[in-house]
Amino acid sequence: MDVSGILAAVNNFVWGPVMLALLVGTGIFLTIRLKFLPWRNLGYALRMVFQRRSQNEGDISPFQSLMTALSATVGTGNIVGVATAMVLGGPGAIVWMWISAAFGLSTKYGESVLAVKYRKTNSVGEQAGGPMYAMRYGIPNKVIGRIMAALFAFFVVCSSFGIGNMTQANSISAALNHSYGIATWLVGGIIAICAVAILIRGIHSIGVVSSIVVPFMAVFYFVTALIVIVVNFDAVPAGVMEMIRMAFSPEAAAGGVGGSIVATWLSAMRWGVARGVFSNEAGLGSAPIAAAAARTDHASRQGYVNMTGTFFDTMIICMLTGLVIASSGMLGTVDPNTGKLVSGAQLTILAFSTVFGEYGKLIVSVALSLFAFSTILGWEYYGEKALEYLVSKRAIIMAYRVLFSLVTFVGATTTMEIVWNFSDTMNGLMAIPNLICLLWLNKDIAQECFQYQKDVVVREKNGEYVDCQQLKAEENPAPSVH
Numbered sequence: 001m002d003v004s005g006i007l008a009a010v011n012n013f014v015w016g017p018v019m020l021a022l023l024v025g026t027g028i029f030l031t032i033r034l035k036f037l038p039w040r041n042l043g044y045a046l047r048m049v050f051q052r053r054s055q056n057e058g059d060i061s062p063f064q065s066l067m068t069a070l071s072a073t074v075g076t077g078n079i080v081g082v083a084t085a086m087v088l089g090g091p092g093a094i095v096w097m098w099i100s101a102a103f104g105l106s107t108k109y110g111e112s113v114l115a116v117k118y119r120k121t122n123s124v125g126e127q128a129g130g131p132m133y134a135m136r137y138g139i140p141n142k143v144i145g146r147i148m149a150a151l152f153a154f155f156v157v158c159s160s161f162g163i164g165n166m167t168q169a170n171s172i173s174a175a176l177n178h179s180y181g182i183a184t185w186l187v188g189g190i191i192a193i194c195a196v197a198i199l200i201r202g203i204h205s206i207g208v209v210s211s212i213v214v215p216f217m218a219v220f221y222f223v224t225a226l227i228v229i230v231v232n233f234d235a236v237p238a239g240v241m242e243m244i245r246m247a248f249s250p251e252a253a254a255g256g257v258g259g260s261i262v263a264t265w266l267s268a269m270r271w272g273v274a275r276g277v278f279s280n281e282a283g284l285g286s287a288p289i290a291a292a293a294a295r296t297d298h299a300s301r302q303g304y305v306n307m308t309g310t311f312f313d314t315m316i317i318c319m320l321t322g323l324v325i326a327s328s329g330m331l332g333t334v335d336p337n338t339g340k341l342v343s344g345a346q347l348t349i350l351a352f353s354t355v356f357g358e359y360g361k362l363i364v365s366v367a368l369s370l371f372a373f374s375t376i377l378g379w380e381y382y383g384e385k386a387l388e389y390l391v392s393k394r395a396i397i398m399a400y401r402v403l404f405s406l407v408t409f410v411g412a413t414t415t416m417e418i419v420w421n422f423s424d425t426m427n428g429l430m431a432i433p434n435l436i437c438l439l440w441l442n443k444d445i446a447q448e449c450f451q452y453q454k455d456v457v458v459r460e461k462n463g464e465y466v467d468c469q470q471l472k473a474e475e476n477p478a479p480s481v482h
Contacts, residue, residue, distance in 0.1 A: 007422055014428035020273045023283040026435045027103030030110050033442055034449050038106045038307055041457060045304035046311070064207035065294035066305050068381060069287040071210040071374035073313050074218065076171045076345075077279035079368050082321040083347040086331055089271030091239065092247030094322035096272025097279075101314035104282030105307050110438050110445040112306040114138060115288030116299035117448065122388065126203065129292020130382075131285040131434045132156075132389045138441050148433040149389065152285060155430040156386035159286075162423015164379020165404060166411025168372035173412035175345060175368045179361045188412030191373065196405035199380050200398075203293055206377050217370035218317065224363050225320040228355045232327035239326030247272075280313040284427065285434030289382045297468035300452035321348060328354045380404050 031038065038045075049066060085093040111131060118137045119129025132149040139145035173187040198205050229236060248265050281287055287306055296302040325331050328351035333342045342350060345364060353360030380401065387400055438445070456466045 007425065011425045011428070014425050015274060017270070019428060019431065020270070020277065022435055023107075023277050023431060024100050024103055024273060026283060026438055027100070027105075027107040030106040030438065030442065030445065031103050033446055034106055034109075037449055037453060038109045038304075039102070041304060041453075042105065042308075042311065044457060044461060045308050048301065048305050049308055061207070061211075061295055063305075064211045065290050065302065066309055067210040067214040068203070068207055068293070068378050069290040069306055070214050070218075070309050070312060071206075071378035073279065073281050073287065073309060073375075073378070074214065074317060075168060075279075075371045075375035076368065077275060078221075078313065078317045078321060078371060079348050079364065080171070080344045081275040081279055082318050083325060083345070084343050085271040085275035086322065086325055087341050087343040087347065089268040090246045091243040091322070091326055091331065092245070092249070092265060092268030093272035093275065094243050094319065094326075095247035096269045097276035097314055097318055097322075100273040100276040101280055101282070101310050101318075104277070104280055104310045104314070107282045107438065108280070108287060108310045109303040109307040109449075110442070111283070111285055111288040111434065112291035113299045113303035113445050113448050114437070114441055115292040116294070116296060116302050117444065119292040123392065124394065127293050128385055128388060130289035130385060130389075131437055132386065133292070134288075134441065135433065135437050138444060139437065148437065152430060152433040153386040153389045155426045155433075156286065156289075157383050157390070158426035159423055159430060160379045160383025160386070160404065161407055163427045164383065165376055165407050167423070168375045168379075169408040169411035170414075171345075171372045172369045175365045179349075179365045184413045185409075188409040191376070191412055192405050192409040194373070195376055195380075195408050196402060198377060199401045199405055202401075203381055206381050207293075210374060210377060213370060213374050217367065217374065218312070220370075221317065221367045222320060224352070224356070224367075225324050228324045228352055229320070229327055231355045232329075235327040235329060236323060239323065243322070243326065276314050276318070279318055280310040282310050283435055283438075284431045285437075286379075286382050286430065289385045290378065292385075293381075298452055298456065300448045301456070301468065303448070324348070325351045328352075330354065376408060 049063060082094070082097075085097065089096070111134075114134035115129045115131065118134045119127050120133060120137075122128045132153045135145045135149040135152065136142075137145075139148070169188065169191050172191060173182075173184040176182040176187050177184050198209050246265070247268050250264060277283065287309060291302050291306040294302045294305070296305075325347060330342070330347060330350040333347070333350060334340070335342050335346075345368060349361050349364045351360075352363050356363060383404065384397060384400055388397055391397075452468075456468060459466050
């Protein structure tokens with residue numbers, strides 16, 4: 001077996017049933033441990049996203065923090081990943097994406113709480129946090145904590161160049177080249193210039209750009225997808241019923257909605273959970289790095305804000321893509337040139353084209369480009385903070401920003417399967433120390449959650465304004481000087 005084959009085998013194992021069970025299992029455990037509060041407070045969390053509050057310690061606003069995290073998660077998985085899951089796992093894969101995302105809310109909440117609770121201030125006054133800091137300062141066994149933190153940080157740096165950089169740049173260049181014949185070197189050059197212009201100025205620049213690009217691209221995709229669903233609405237009820245039926249059927253063919261696709265509930269679960277986790281990254285430990293930069297008065301408040309990223313990413317955007325494909329009648333289409341089922345971006349383009357014709361290609365190309373470019377921005381920040389944990393010298397951090405930007409050109413102009421498999425494996429390996437940390441520190445998460453529920457959530461749901469910093473000051477007054 002050659003190197004590519006070995007890496008592919010390792011990658012299949014890392015992203016196999018054991019890992020997926022661990023990811024979802026951790027979400028189930030935390031949901032029960034937190035008495036379903038992440039579910040019960042989802043409406044509250046959504047209101048927090050758009051609420052302006054007093055300035056607290058941190059680098060960017062809670063909204064910008066969420067948009068930075070969303071910029072990294074909303075990517076090719078929402079367009080390419082959903083289509084692939086529906087072909088390989090049938091329409092029922094969408095239901096399992098939803099189920100995994102529901103438990104992923106608790107996972108995302110927990111890891112974001114720990115990120116803010118254990119964050120530190122670096123040499124230039126910026127907040128530095130994430131799972132590596134929770135492992136180092138939260139886990140009682142300092143040796144194990146430091147080893148886990150170093151491994152996690154290393155995996156993040158490796159993943160940032162692959163999953164967070166080259167694969168995204170390649171998706172943009174491939175889509176524009178395939179649809180409009182634009183040279184890959186030209187696309188790569190534009191991506192690299194835009195990336196370096198934004199990334200060289202750090203998290204403040206990333207936060208500002210993300211807070212503009214992410215809402216715009218989400219609204220653009222939401223509106224165009226909704227138009228397709230409304231126009232094809234006659235087929236929506238049948239599509240939804242087929243999703244539910246095939247999500248739990250021992251063995252089933254997808255009938256009129258899915259054409260020739262045959263899938264069991266096991267394959268629907270496997271591909272739905274895998275693509276759902278790949279899309280929203282709940283449990284991987286990446287999004288909490290952005291959460292740690294937020295100006296917030298309580299770790300639990302930012303936990304709720306960042307938790308909504310899983311809701312927006314999987315329960316809204318991925319579901320929209322699923323309904324567009326299911327209602328279009330294109331699922332199960334066979335490519336006459338290859339004799340294989342149409343999948344990935346090509347399937348999504350066909351679905352949009354049923355309403356928009358030739359413009360369907362433009363819509364998907366624009367959405368894919370915006371989604372993928374925003375992922376590049378978000379993942380640079382993740383990689384930078386992980387590298388900063390390993391090597392604190394500012395000169396190296398600045399060099400990383402420039403190198404990261406230039407690597408986008410390499411990703412846009414070349415296809416390297418070995419790099420894809422290696423980076424995908426690193427992405428999966430991130431989850432192992434992160435999930436261990438979440439389970440180990442579940443008591444910390446629960447204490448923060450229950451205390452915040454009692455002191456803040458109950459009162460704010462009744463219309464009060466609660467400043468957690470003032471609350472702490474009242475509970476722990478400074479000693480008087482005689």
